[in-house]
Amino acid sequence: MAVYSMTGYAALAGAVEAESGTAAAATAALRVEVRAVNGRFLDLTLRLPDELRAAEPALRECVSARVRRGKLELRVSFDATDGTTVRVPSxxxxxxxxxxxxxxxxxxxxxxxxxxxxxxxxxxxGASLPANAAEALLALVRRALDELQQARAREGERLALMLHDRVHRLRTLAAQAEPLVPQAVAQQRERYLQRLHEALADARVDAATLQERALAEAAAYALRIDVAEELTRLHSHLDEIERLLHQGGEVGKRLDFLIQELHREANTLGSKAANLELTRLSVDMKVLIEQMREQVQNLE
Structure with a gap:
Protein backbone atom coordinates (compact mmCIF):
# COMPACT_ATOMS: atom_id res chain seq x y z
CA MET A 1 0.00 0.00 0.00
CA ALA A 2 1.23 3.49 -0.84
CA VAL A 3 2.22 6.17 1.64
CA TYR A 4 0.25 9.36 1.01
CA SER A 5 1.35 12.93 1.46
CA MET A 6 -1.26 15.39 2.70
CA THR A 7 -0.17 17.90 0.05
CA GLY A 8 -1.69 17.83 -3.41
CA TYR A 9 -3.63 19.66 -6.10
CA ALA A 10 -6.10 18.64 -8.81
CA ALA A 11 -8.35 20.55 -11.19
CA LEU A 12 -10.92 19.23 -13.67
CA ALA A 13 -13.60 20.69 -15.91
CA GLY A 14 -16.64 19.00 -17.38
CA ALA A 15 -19.81 19.78 -19.31
CA VAL A 16 -23.37 19.00 -18.25
CA GLU A 17 -26.13 18.57 -20.81
CA ALA A 18 -29.11 20.84 -20.18
CA GLU A 19 -32.67 19.57 -20.16
CA SER A 20 -34.32 19.58 -23.56
CA GLY A 21 -36.99 22.19 -24.22
CA THR A 22 -35.52 24.81 -21.88
CA ALA A 23 -34.30 28.25 -22.77
CA ALA A 24 -30.96 27.54 -21.13
CA ALA A 25 -27.76 26.95 -23.07
CA ALA A 26 -27.05 23.58 -24.56
CA THR A 27 -24.48 22.75 -21.88
CA ALA A 28 -23.23 24.00 -18.53
CA ALA A 29 -19.48 24.03 -17.84
CA LEU A 30 -18.40 22.89 -14.35
CA ARG A 31 -14.92 23.34 -12.90
CA VAL A 32 -13.59 21.70 -9.75
CA GLU A 33 -10.35 22.58 -7.95
CA VAL A 34 -9.02 20.65 -4.96
CA ARG A 35 -6.11 21.93 -2.87
CA ALA A 36 -4.74 20.00 0.10
CA VAL A 37 -2.04 20.77 2.65
CA ASN A 38 -1.01 19.09 5.89
CA GLY A 39 -3.18 19.15 9.01
CA ARG A 40 -3.72 17.07 12.12
CA PHE A 41 -7.29 16.19 11.16
CA LEU A 42 -9.53 16.50 8.12
CA ASP A 43 -10.42 20.19 7.75
CA LEU A 44 -12.67 20.54 4.71
CA THR A 45 -13.68 23.89 3.23
CA LEU A 46 -16.25 23.97 0.42
CA ARG A 47 -16.59 26.99 -1.83
CA LEU A 48 -19.73 26.48 -3.88
CA PRO A 49 -21.95 28.78 -5.94
CA ASP A 50 -25.40 29.29 -4.45
CA GLU A 51 -26.97 27.20 -7.21
CA LEU A 52 -25.04 24.12 -5.99
CA ARG A 53 -25.39 24.53 -2.21
CA ALA A 54 -27.81 21.62 -2.06
CA ALA A 55 -24.98 19.27 -3.07
CA GLU A 56 -22.83 20.19 -0.04
CA PRO A 57 -23.75 17.20 2.22
CA ALA A 58 -23.07 14.74 -0.60
CA LEU A 59 -19.78 16.44 -1.40
CA ARG A 60 -18.64 16.30 2.24
CA GLU A 61 -19.49 12.61 2.42
CA CYS A 62 -17.65 11.96 -0.84
CA VAL A 63 -14.48 13.73 0.33
CA SER A 64 -14.42 12.25 3.86
CA ALA A 65 -14.70 8.75 2.39
CA ARG A 66 -11.48 9.30 0.42
CA VAL A 67 -9.37 11.62 2.59
CA ARG A 68 -8.59 11.11 6.28
CA ARG A 69 -6.28 13.96 7.22
CA GLY A 70 -5.26 17.35 5.90
CA LYS A 71 -6.61 20.82 5.30
CA LEU A 72 -8.55 20.52 2.05
CA GLU A 73 -10.30 23.19 0.00
CA LEU A 74 -12.81 22.20 -2.67
CA ARG A 75 -13.77 25.04 -5.00
CA VAL A 76 -16.56 24.67 -7.58
CA SER A 77 -17.50 27.15 -10.29
CA PHE A 78 -19.83 26.91 -13.24
CA ASP A 79 -20.81 28.69 -16.41
CA ALA A 80 -24.37 28.09 -17.51
CA THR A 81 -23.16 28.12 -21.12
CA ASP A 82 -20.38 26.10 -22.61
CA GLY A 83 -18.39 29.28 -23.22
CA THR A 84 -18.84 29.16 -27.00
CA THR A 85 -22.57 29.81 -27.39
CA VAL A 86 -24.62 32.87 -26.56
CA ARG A 87 -27.97 32.47 -24.93
CA VAL A 88 -30.71 34.43 -26.73
CA PRO A 89 -33.55 35.45 -24.40
CA SER A 90 -37.07 34.32 -25.30
CA GLY A 126 -30.31 34.32 -16.13
CA ALA A 127 -29.33 30.91 -17.47
CA SER A 128 -29.98 28.11 -15.02
CA LEU A 129 -28.11 24.92 -14.31
CA PRO A 130 -29.49 21.65 -15.68
CA ALA A 131 -31.41 19.50 -13.23
CA ASN A 132 -28.71 16.83 -13.31
CA ALA A 133 -25.90 19.28 -12.45
CA ALA A 134 -25.50 17.98 -8.87
CA GLU A 135 -25.06 14.41 -10.10
CA ALA A 136 -22.53 15.52 -12.71
CA LEU A 137 -20.71 17.57 -10.06
CA LEU A 138 -20.34 14.53 -7.79
CA ALA A 139 -18.91 12.50 -10.66
CA LEU A 140 -16.46 15.30 -11.46
CA VAL A 141 -15.42 15.61 -7.81
CA ARG A 142 -14.74 11.86 -7.62
CA ARG A 143 -12.46 12.13 -10.64
CA ALA A 144 -10.72 15.14 -9.11
CA LEU A 145 -10.20 13.21 -5.88
CA ASP A 146 -8.71 10.34 -7.87
CA GLU A 147 -6.18 12.76 -9.39
CA LEU A 148 -5.55 14.29 -5.98
CA GLN A 149 -4.81 10.88 -4.49
CA GLN A 150 -2.44 10.09 -7.33
CA ALA A 151 -0.59 13.36 -6.72
CA ARG A 152 -0.48 12.66 -2.98
CA ALA A 153 0.83 9.14 -3.64
CA ARG A 154 3.64 10.48 -5.83
CA GLU A 155 4.61 13.00 -3.16
CA GLY A 156 4.31 10.30 -0.48
CA GLU A 157 6.67 8.04 -2.43
CA ARG A 158 9.24 10.83 -2.56
CA LEU A 159 8.91 11.43 1.20
CA ALA A 160 9.22 7.69 1.91
CA LEU A 161 12.47 7.51 -0.08
CA MET A 162 13.83 10.44 1.92
CA LEU A 163 12.86 8.78 5.20
CA HIS A 164 14.49 5.49 4.17
CA ASP A 165 17.67 7.42 3.39
CA ARG A 166 17.65 9.12 6.81
CA VAL A 167 17.03 5.78 8.53
CA HIS A 168 20.07 4.32 6.76
CA ARG A 169 22.23 7.27 7.79
CA LEU A 170 21.06 7.00 11.41
CA ARG A 171 22.01 3.32 11.45
CA THR A 172 25.46 4.29 10.16
CA LEU A 173 25.89 6.87 12.94
CA ALA A 174 24.71 4.36 15.55
CA ALA A 175 27.25 1.83 14.27
CA GLN A 176 29.98 4.46 14.63
CA ALA A 177 28.85 5.25 18.19
CA GLU A 178 28.83 1.66 19.49
CA PRO A 179 32.64 1.14 19.75
CA LEU A 180 33.23 4.60 21.20
CA VAL A 181 31.87 3.77 24.67
CA PRO A 182 34.22 0.81 25.36
CA GLN A 183 37.10 2.97 24.13
CA ALA A 184 36.10 5.76 26.50
CA VAL A 185 35.80 3.29 29.40
CA ALA A 186 39.24 1.86 28.63
CA GLN A 187 40.78 5.35 28.46
CA GLN A 188 39.18 6.35 31.75
CA ARG A 189 40.34 3.11 33.38
CA GLU A 190 43.88 3.89 32.30
CA ARG A 191 43.59 7.35 33.84
CA TYR A 192 42.34 5.86 37.10
CA LEU A 193 45.23 3.36 37.15
CA GLN A 194 47.70 6.15 36.45
CA ARG A 195 46.29 8.06 39.39
CA LEU A 196 46.62 4.87 41.43
CA HIS A 197 50.31 4.52 40.58
CA GLU A 198 50.89 8.16 41.44
CA ALA A 199 49.13 7.66 44.77
CA LEU A 200 51.16 4.54 45.49
CA ALA A 201 54.28 6.71 45.38
CA ASP A 202 52.95 8.25 48.58
CA ALA A 203 53.47 5.66 51.28
CA ARG A 204 50.71 7.08 53.48
CA VAL A 205 47.91 5.21 51.66
CA ASP A 206 47.41 1.43 51.53
CA ALA A 207 47.91 0.07 47.96
CA ALA A 208 45.03 -2.43 48.14
CA THR A 209 42.61 0.26 49.24
CA LEU A 210 43.65 2.57 46.41
CA GLN A 211 43.35 -0.14 43.80
CA GLU A 212 39.88 -1.09 45.03
CA ARG A 213 38.82 2.56 44.98
CA ALA A 214 40.16 3.05 41.42
CA LEU A 215 38.36 -0.04 40.07
CA ALA A 216 35.08 1.03 41.74
CA GLU A 217 35.31 4.46 40.15
CA ALA A 218 36.04 2.92 36.75
CA ALA A 219 33.03 0.61 37.07
CA ALA A 220 30.77 3.51 38.09
CA TYR A 221 32.03 5.55 35.17
CA ALA A 222 31.34 2.69 32.76
CA LEU A 223 27.75 2.43 33.99
CA ARG A 224 27.25 6.19 33.79
CA ILE A 225 28.26 6.50 30.14
CA ASP A 226 26.82 3.20 28.90
CA VAL A 227 24.51 3.92 25.96
CA ALA A 228 23.83 0.32 24.92
CA GLU A 229 20.16 0.59 25.91
CA GLU A 230 19.71 3.85 24.01
CA LEU A 231 21.28 2.40 20.86
CA THR A 232 19.14 -0.74 21.14
CA ARG A 233 15.95 1.31 21.42
CA LEU A 234 17.09 3.55 18.57
CA HIS A 235 17.54 0.52 16.30
CA SER A 236 14.13 -0.77 17.39
CA HIS A 237 12.46 2.53 16.47
CA LEU A 238 14.22 2.58 13.11
CA ASP A 239 13.01 -0.97 12.40
CA GLU A 240 9.44 0.09 13.18
CA ILE A 241 9.69 3.15 10.94
CA GLU A 242 10.81 1.02 8.01
CA ARG A 243 8.04 -1.50 8.70
CA LEU A 244 5.40 1.25 8.66
CA LEU A 245 6.77 2.74 5.44
CA HIS A 246 6.58 -0.65 3.75
CA GLN A 247 3.09 -1.23 5.17
CA GLY A 248 1.80 2.12 3.85
CA GLY A 249 -1.64 3.60 4.46
CA GLU A 250 -2.37 6.04 7.28
CA VAL A 251 0.98 5.96 9.09
CA GLY A 252 1.62 9.67 9.72
CA LYS A 253 0.59 9.80 13.38
CA ARG A 254 2.51 6.64 14.34
CA LEU A 255 5.60 7.86 12.52
CA ASP A 256 5.34 11.19 14.31
CA PHE A 257 5.36 9.39 17.67
CA LEU A 258 8.38 7.29 16.68
CA ILE A 259 10.28 10.42 15.60
CA GLN A 260 9.71 11.86 19.08
CA GLU A 261 11.13 8.68 20.60
CA LEU A 262 14.17 8.84 18.30
CA HIS A 263 14.80 12.41 19.42
CA ARG A 264 14.63 11.33 23.07
CA GLU A 265 17.24 8.60 22.53
CA ALA A 266 19.55 10.99 20.65
CA ASN A 267 19.27 13.52 23.49
CA THR A 268 20.14 10.86 26.07
CA LEU A 269 23.07 9.75 23.92
CA GLY A 270 24.35 13.33 23.89
CA SER A 271 23.95 13.75 27.65
CA LYS A 272 26.01 10.59 28.23
CA ALA A 273 28.68 11.52 25.68
CA ALA A 274 32.10 10.61 27.03
CA ASN A 275 34.12 12.30 24.28
CA LEU A 276 33.79 14.87 21.53
CA GLU A 277 33.28 12.24 18.84
CA LEU A 278 30.21 10.82 20.60
CA THR A 279 28.88 14.36 21.07
CA ARG A 280 29.31 15.03 17.35
CA LEU A 281 27.47 11.83 16.46
CA SER A 282 24.61 12.80 18.77
CA VAL A 283 24.31 16.21 17.10
CA ASP A 284 24.37 14.63 13.63
CA MET A 285 21.63 12.23 14.71
CA LYS A 286 19.43 15.05 15.95
CA VAL A 287 19.85 16.93 12.67
CA LEU A 288 18.70 13.87 10.70
CA ILE A 289 15.81 13.23 13.10
CA GLU A 290 14.64 16.83 12.78
CA GLN A 291 14.66 16.49 8.99
CA MET A 292 12.54 13.36 9.34
CA ARG A 293 10.13 15.10 11.71
CA GLU A 294 9.50 17.92 9.24
CA GLN A 295 8.65 15.48 6.45
CA VAL A 296 6.57 13.12 8.58
CA GLN A 297 4.30 16.07 9.39
CA ASN A 298 3.20 15.92 5.72
CA LEU A 299 2.23 12.24 5.71
CA GLU A 300 -1.38 11.14 6.05
Whole structure:
Protein backbone atom coordinates (compact mmCIF):
# COMPACT_ATOMS: atom_id res chain seq x y z
CA MET A 1 0.00 0.00 0.00
CA ALA A 2 1.23 3.49 -0.84
CA VAL A 3 2.22 6.17 1.64
CA TYR A 4 0.25 9.36 1.01
CA SER A 5 1.35 12.93 1.46
CA MET A 6 -1.26 15.39 2.70
CA THR A 7 -0.17 17.90 0.05
CA GLY A 8 -1.69 17.83 -3.41
CA TYR A 9 -3.63 19.66 -6.10
CA ALA A 10 -6.10 18.64 -8.81
CA ALA A 11 -8.35 20.55 -11.19
CA LEU A 12 -10.92 19.23 -13.67
CA ALA A 13 -13.60 20.69 -15.91
CA GLY A 14 -16.64 19.00 -17.38
CA ALA A 15 -19.81 19.78 -19.31
CA VAL A 16 -23.37 19.00 -18.25
CA GLU A 17 -26.13 18.57 -20.81
CA ALA A 18 -29.11 20.84 -20.18
CA GLU A 19 -32.67 19.57 -20.16
CA SER A 20 -34.32 19.58 -23.56
CA GLY A 21 -36.99 22.19 -24.22
CA THR A 22 -35.52 24.81 -21.88
CA ALA A 23 -34.30 28.25 -22.77
CA ALA A 24 -30.96 27.54 -21.13
CA ALA A 25 -27.76 26.95 -23.07
CA ALA A 26 -27.05 23.58 -24.56
CA THR A 27 -24.48 22.75 -21.88
CA ALA A 28 -23.23 24.00 -18.53
CA ALA A 29 -19.48 24.03 -17.84
CA LEU A 30 -18.40 22.89 -14.35
CA ARG A 31 -14.92 23.34 -12.90
CA VAL A 32 -13.59 21.70 -9.75
CA GLU A 33 -10.35 22.58 -7.95
CA VAL A 34 -9.02 20.65 -4.96
CA ARG A 35 -6.11 21.93 -2.87
CA ALA A 36 -4.74 20.00 0.10
CA VAL A 37 -2.04 20.77 2.65
CA ASN A 38 -1.01 19.09 5.89
CA GLY A 39 -3.18 19.15 9.01
CA ARG A 40 -3.72 17.07 12.12
CA PHE A 41 -7.29 16.19 11.16
CA LEU A 42 -9.53 16.50 8.12
CA ASP A 43 -10.42 20.19 7.75
CA LEU A 44 -12.67 20.54 4.71
CA THR A 45 -13.68 23.89 3.23
CA LEU A 46 -16.25 23.97 0.42
CA ARG A 47 -16.59 26.99 -1.83
CA LEU A 48 -19.73 26.48 -3.88
CA PRO A 49 -21.95 28.78 -5.94
CA ASP A 50 -25.40 29.29 -4.45
CA GLU A 51 -26.97 27.20 -7.21
CA LEU A 52 -25.04 24.12 -5.99
CA ARG A 53 -25.39 24.53 -2.21
CA ALA A 54 -27.81 21.62 -2.06
CA ALA A 55 -24.98 19.27 -3.07
CA GLU A 56 -22.83 20.19 -0.04
CA PRO A 57 -23.75 17.20 2.22
CA ALA A 58 -23.07 14.74 -0.60
CA LEU A 59 -19.78 16.44 -1.40
CA ARG A 60 -18.64 16.30 2.24
CA GLU A 61 -19.49 12.61 2.42
CA CYS A 62 -17.65 11.96 -0.84
CA VAL A 63 -14.48 13.73 0.33
CA SER A 64 -14.42 12.25 3.86
CA ALA A 65 -14.70 8.75 2.39
CA ARG A 66 -11.48 9.30 0.42
CA VAL A 67 -9.37 11.62 2.59
CA ARG A 68 -8.59 11.11 6.28
CA ARG A 69 -6.28 13.96 7.22
CA GLY A 70 -5.26 17.35 5.90
CA LYS A 71 -6.61 20.82 5.30
CA LEU A 72 -8.55 20.52 2.05
CA GLU A 73 -10.30 23.19 0.00
CA LEU A 74 -12.81 22.20 -2.67
CA ARG A 75 -13.77 25.04 -5.00
CA VAL A 76 -16.56 24.67 -7.58
CA SER A 77 -17.50 27.15 -10.29
CA PHE A 78 -19.83 26.91 -13.24
CA ASP A 79 -20.81 28.69 -16.41
CA ALA A 80 -24.37 28.09 -17.51
CA THR A 81 -23.16 28.12 -21.12
CA ASP A 82 -20.38 26.10 -22.61
CA GLY A 83 -18.39 29.28 -23.22
CA THR A 84 -18.84 29.16 -27.00
CA THR A 85 -22.57 29.81 -27.39
CA VAL A 86 -24.62 32.87 -26.56
CA ARG A 87 -27.97 32.47 -24.93
CA VAL A 88 -30.71 34.43 -26.73
CA PRO A 89 -33.55 35.45 -24.40
CA SER A 90 -37.07 34.32 -25.30
CA UNK A 91 -39.80 36.71 -26.44
CA UNK A 92 -41.48 36.49 -23.03
CA UNK A 93 -38.22 37.40 -21.29
CA UNK A 94 -37.66 40.33 -23.65
CA UNK A 95 -41.21 41.55 -22.99
CA UNK A 96 -40.65 41.45 -19.23
CA UNK A 97 -37.34 43.25 -19.62
CA UNK A 98 -38.93 45.96 -21.80
CA UNK A 99 -41.71 46.46 -19.29
CA UNK A 100 -39.20 46.81 -16.49
CA UNK A 101 -37.23 49.33 -18.54
CA UNK A 102 -40.34 51.43 -19.19
CA UNK A 103 -41.19 51.53 -15.49
CA UNK A 104 -37.65 52.59 -14.59
CA UNK A 105 -37.54 55.33 -17.24
CA UNK A 106 -40.95 56.62 -16.16
CA UNK A 107 -39.36 57.49 -12.83
CA UNK A 108 -35.90 58.23 -14.22
CA UNK A 109 -36.45 59.75 -17.69
CA UNK A 110 -32.73 60.54 -18.08
CA UNK A 111 -31.72 56.89 -17.68
CA UNK A 112 -30.02 55.45 -20.77
CA UNK A 113 -31.87 52.67 -22.61
CA UNK A 114 -30.56 49.11 -22.46
CA UNK A 115 -28.02 48.14 -25.09
CA UNK A 116 -27.94 44.82 -26.93
CA UNK A 117 -24.75 43.84 -25.05
CA UNK A 118 -26.42 44.54 -21.69
CA UNK A 119 -29.47 42.51 -22.64
CA UNK A 120 -27.32 39.54 -23.70
CA UNK A 121 -25.24 39.82 -20.54
CA UNK A 122 -28.43 39.75 -18.48
CA UNK A 123 -29.58 36.69 -20.43
CA UNK A 124 -26.35 34.87 -19.65
CA UNK A 125 -26.75 35.53 -15.93
CA GLY A 126 -30.31 34.32 -16.13
CA ALA A 127 -29.33 30.91 -17.47
CA SER A 128 -29.98 28.11 -15.02
CA LEU A 129 -28.11 24.92 -14.31
CA PRO A 130 -29.49 21.65 -15.68
CA ALA A 131 -31.41 19.50 -13.23
CA ASN A 132 -28.71 16.83 -13.31
CA ALA A 133 -25.90 19.28 -12.45
CA ALA A 134 -25.50 17.98 -8.87
CA GLU A 135 -25.06 14.41 -10.10
CA ALA A 136 -22.53 15.52 -12.71
CA LEU A 137 -20.71 17.57 -10.06
CA LEU A 138 -20.34 14.53 -7.79
CA ALA A 139 -18.91 12.50 -10.66
CA LEU A 140 -16.46 15.30 -11.46
CA VAL A 141 -15.42 15.61 -7.81
CA ARG A 142 -14.74 11.86 -7.62
CA ARG A 143 -12.46 12.13 -10.64
CA ALA A 144 -10.72 15.14 -9.11
CA LEU A 145 -10.20 13.21 -5.88
CA ASP A 146 -8.71 10.34 -7.87
CA GLU A 147 -6.18 12.76 -9.39
CA LEU A 148 -5.55 14.29 -5.98
CA GLN A 149 -4.81 10.88 -4.49
CA GLN A 150 -2.44 10.09 -7.33
CA ALA A 151 -0.59 13.36 -6.72
CA ARG A 152 -0.48 12.66 -2.98
CA ALA A 153 0.83 9.14 -3.64
CA ARG A 154 3.64 10.48 -5.83
CA GLU A 155 4.61 13.00 -3.16
CA GLY A 156 4.31 10.30 -0.48
CA GLU A 157 6.67 8.04 -2.43
CA ARG A 158 9.24 10.83 -2.56
CA LEU A 159 8.91 11.43 1.20
CA ALA A 160 9.22 7.69 1.91
CA LEU A 161 12.47 7.51 -0.08
CA MET A 162 13.83 10.44 1.92
CA LEU A 163 12.86 8.78 5.20
CA HIS A 164 14.49 5.49 4.17
CA ASP A 165 17.67 7.42 3.39
CA ARG A 166 17.65 9.12 6.81
CA VAL A 167 17.03 5.78 8.53
CA HIS A 168 20.07 4.32 6.76
CA ARG A 169 22.23 7.27 7.79
CA LEU A 170 21.06 7.00 11.41
CA ARG A 171 22.01 3.32 11.45
CA THR A 172 25.46 4.29 10.16
CA LEU A 173 25.89 6.87 12.94
CA ALA A 174 24.71 4.36 15.55
CA ALA A 175 27.25 1.83 14.27
CA GLN A 176 29.98 4.46 14.63
CA ALA A 177 28.85 5.25 18.19
CA GLU A 178 28.83 1.66 19.49
CA PRO A 179 32.64 1.14 19.75
CA LEU A 180 33.23 4.60 21.20
CA VAL A 181 31.87 3.77 24.67
CA PRO A 182 34.22 0.81 25.36
CA GLN A 183 37.10 2.97 24.13
CA ALA A 184 36.10 5.76 26.50
CA VAL A 185 35.80 3.29 29.40
CA ALA A 186 39.24 1.86 28.63
CA GLN A 187 40.78 5.35 28.46
CA GLN A 188 39.18 6.35 31.75
CA ARG A 189 40.34 3.11 33.38
CA GLU A 190 43.88 3.89 32.30
CA ARG A 191 43.59 7.35 33.84
CA TYR A 192 42.34 5.86 37.10
CA LEU A 193 45.23 3.36 37.15
CA GLN A 194 47.70 6.15 36.45
CA ARG A 195 46.29 8.06 39.39
CA LEU A 196 46.62 4.87 41.43
CA HIS A 197 50.31 4.52 40.58
CA GLU A 198 50.89 8.16 41.44
CA ALA A 199 49.13 7.66 44.77
CA LEU A 200 51.16 4.54 45.49
CA ALA A 201 54.28 6.71 45.38
CA ASP A 202 52.95 8.25 48.58
CA ALA A 203 53.47 5.66 51.28
CA ARG A 204 50.71 7.08 53.48
CA VAL A 205 47.91 5.21 51.66
CA ASP A 206 47.41 1.43 51.53
CA ALA A 207 47.91 0.07 47.96
CA ALA A 208 45.03 -2.43 48.14
CA THR A 209 42.61 0.26 49.24
CA LEU A 210 43.65 2.57 46.41
CA GLN A 211 43.35 -0.14 43.80
CA GLU A 212 39.88 -1.09 45.03
CA ARG A 213 38.82 2.56 44.98
CA ALA A 214 40.16 3.05 41.42
CA LEU A 215 38.36 -0.04 40.07
CA ALA A 216 35.08 1.03 41.74
CA GLU A 217 35.31 4.46 40.15
CA ALA A 218 36.04 2.92 36.75
CA ALA A 219 33.03 0.61 37.07
CA ALA A 220 30.77 3.51 38.09
CA TYR A 221 32.03 5.55 35.17
CA ALA A 222 31.34 2.69 32.76
CA LEU A 223 27.75 2.43 33.99
CA ARG A 224 27.25 6.19 33.79
CA ILE A 225 28.26 6.50 30.14
CA ASP A 226 26.82 3.20 28.90
CA VAL A 227 24.51 3.92 25.96
CA ALA A 228 23.83 0.32 24.92
CA GLU A 229 20.16 0.59 25.91
CA GLU A 230 19.71 3.85 24.01
CA LEU A 231 21.28 2.40 20.86
CA THR A 232 19.14 -0.74 21.14
CA ARG A 233 15.95 1.31 21.42
CA LEU A 234 17.09 3.55 18.57
CA HIS A 235 17.54 0.52 16.30
CA SER A 236 14.13 -0.77 17.39
CA HIS A 237 12.46 2.53 16.47
CA LEU A 238 14.22 2.58 13.11
CA ASP A 239 13.01 -0.97 12.40
CA GLU A 240 9.44 0.09 13.18
CA ILE A 241 9.69 3.15 10.94
CA GLU A 242 10.81 1.02 8.01
CA ARG A 243 8.04 -1.50 8.70
CA LEU A 244 5.40 1.25 8.66
CA LEU A 245 6.77 2.74 5.44
CA HIS A 246 6.58 -0.65 3.75
CA GLN A 247 3.09 -1.23 5.17
CA GLY A 248 1.80 2.12 3.85
CA GLY A 249 -1.64 3.60 4.46
CA GLU A 250 -2.37 6.04 7.28
CA VAL A 251 0.98 5.96 9.09
CA GLY A 252 1.62 9.67 9.72
CA LYS A 253 0.59 9.80 13.38
CA ARG A 254 2.51 6.64 14.34
CA LEU A 255 5.60 7.86 12.52
CA ASP A 256 5.34 11.19 14.31
CA PHE A 257 5.36 9.39 17.67
CA LEU A 258 8.38 7.29 16.68
CA ILE A 259 10.28 10.42 15.60
CA GLN A 260 9.71 11.86 19.08
CA GLU A 261 11.13 8.68 20.60
CA LEU A 262 14.17 8.84 18.30
CA HIS A 263 14.80 12.41 19.42
CA ARG A 264 14.63 11.33 23.07
CA GLU A 265 17.24 8.60 22.53
CA ALA A 266 19.55 10.99 20.65
CA ASN A 267 19.27 13.52 23.49
CA THR A 268 20.14 10.86 26.07
CA LEU A 269 23.07 9.75 23.92
CA GLY A 270 24.35 13.33 23.89
CA SER A 271 23.95 13.75 27.65
CA LYS A 272 26.01 10.59 28.23
CA ALA A 273 28.68 11.52 25.68
CA ALA A 274 32.10 10.61 27.03
CA ASN A 275 34.12 12.30 24.28
CA LEU A 276 33.79 14.87 21.53
CA GLU A 277 33.28 12.24 18.84
CA LEU A 278 30.21 10.82 20.60
CA THR A 279 28.88 14.36 21.07
CA ARG A 280 29.31 15.03 17.35
CA LEU A 281 27.47 11.83 16.46
CA SER A 282 24.61 12.80 18.77
CA VAL A 283 24.31 16.21 17.10
CA ASP A 284 24.37 14.63 13.63
CA MET A 285 21.63 12.23 14.71
CA LYS A 286 19.43 15.05 15.95
CA VAL A 287 19.85 16.93 12.67
CA LEU A 288 18.70 13.87 10.70
CA ILE A 289 15.81 13.23 13.10
CA GLU A 290 14.64 16.83 12.78
CA GLN A 291 14.66 16.49 8.99
CA MET A 292 12.54 13.36 9.34
CA ARG A 293 10.13 15.10 11.71
CA GLU A 294 9.50 17.92 9.24
CA GLN A 295 8.65 15.48 6.45
CA VAL A 296 6.57 13.12 8.58
CA GLN A 297 4.30 16.07 9.39
CA ASN A 298 3.20 15.92 5.72
CA LEU A 299 2.23 12.24 5.71
CA GLU A 300 -1.38 11.14 6.05
Missing amino acids: AAELQRLATAQEQVRAWLPQAAPLSVAEVLQWAQR
